[in-house]
Amino acid sequence: MAGRIACFGEILLRLAAPGRELLLQSPALEVRIGGAEANVGVSLARFGHEVSMLGTTADNALGHAALGELRRHGVDTRAVRAVDGRMGLYFLAAGAGHRPSEVLYDRAASAFAMAPAASYDWPTLLQGAGWLHVSGVTPALGAATATAATEAVRAAAALGVRVSFDGNFRPKLWAAWDGDPARILRPLLEGAEIAFADHRDVDVVLGAESGEPDAPHAQRFARAARRAFDAFPRLQRLACTTRAQASVEHHALGALMATRGGDLHQVEPRELPGIVDRIGGGDAFAAGVLHGLLSGWDDAESLRFGHAAGCLKHSVPGDFNLCDAQDVMALVRGDRLDVKR
Secondary structure (H helix, E strand, C coil): CCCEEEEECCCEEEEECCCCCCCCCCCCCEEEEECHHHHHHHHHHHCCCCEEEEEEEECCHHHHHHHHHHHHCCCECCCEEEECCCCEEEEEECCECCECCEEEEECCCCHHHHCCHHHCCHHHHCCCEEEEEEECCCHHHCHHHHHHHHHHHHHHHHHCCEEEEECCCCHHHHCCCCCCHHHHHHHHHHHCCEEECCHHHHHHHHCCCCCCCCCCHHHHHHHHHHHHHHHCCCCCEEEEEEEEEEECCEEEEEEEEEECCCCEEEEEEEEECCCCCCCCHHHHHHHHHHHHHHCCCCHHHHHHHHHHHHHHHCCCCCCCCCCCHHHHHHHHHCCCCCCCC
């Protein structure tokens, strides 16, 4: 293990239509806790790591319940600021067949989005941390959160804390204000040692390259990785999943990792029929890869574990991947799916 992992981001309430219904098709919503960075933190805590959540939440019953849910899974929430304000929300209508899922955000003016960047004392918050995990969701919320994320990454670099960055590009959030994703996301990639991003995320920051748009995914990813390594000297690894969809309930999930040394690791796609919930799959993948690296595994082993974690998340309702490391390793090994007795 390599020290505490600090995750900075907004804890959300997810309000979902029951089953495969459309939003408010019936007068009911299922409530769960989520958020990209919190999802990663919960997975890492369940894998046995020391994890702390950083950020701001509402000082009311909703915020307290969200923090309690994170603590239930082993995440330290003592450094999360609780202030007057509202929780960030998102609404989910799960798709079916060839009708895609839809997410509606209600995060404007939340306690997290409104928190001044100066409210975070990064040298204190990052004291004793080995890693900081951030994502592109946080700076997409507005100028204050964009500044806070940038200052967090720069403070981490100054303190010798290693940075993990997940691109998580959310066009709907960026479209709600006049932020410039290329300019704002650049310092986060500059400070990262590992980035969870594909060629499209790299294009957002570096601009789209002229090339073969119909080239195989692995080829486009390898080219994007080389561009990223050339532009960001601190970056050592770039990793992503690949996804082919036969329907909403049936995907094939693969994984790729490129290293600064020129290696390209691949995990062949695994068929995922009967998907229960794909939300949080990328976060589960990121947590799995980080678990492998933090455990001293090589890149290929870490990628296989991350891929298996991402696959298993598709079988778990809610944003969090509640599978432990033994469950993930069983899938990596290809254990039989007999009932555990």
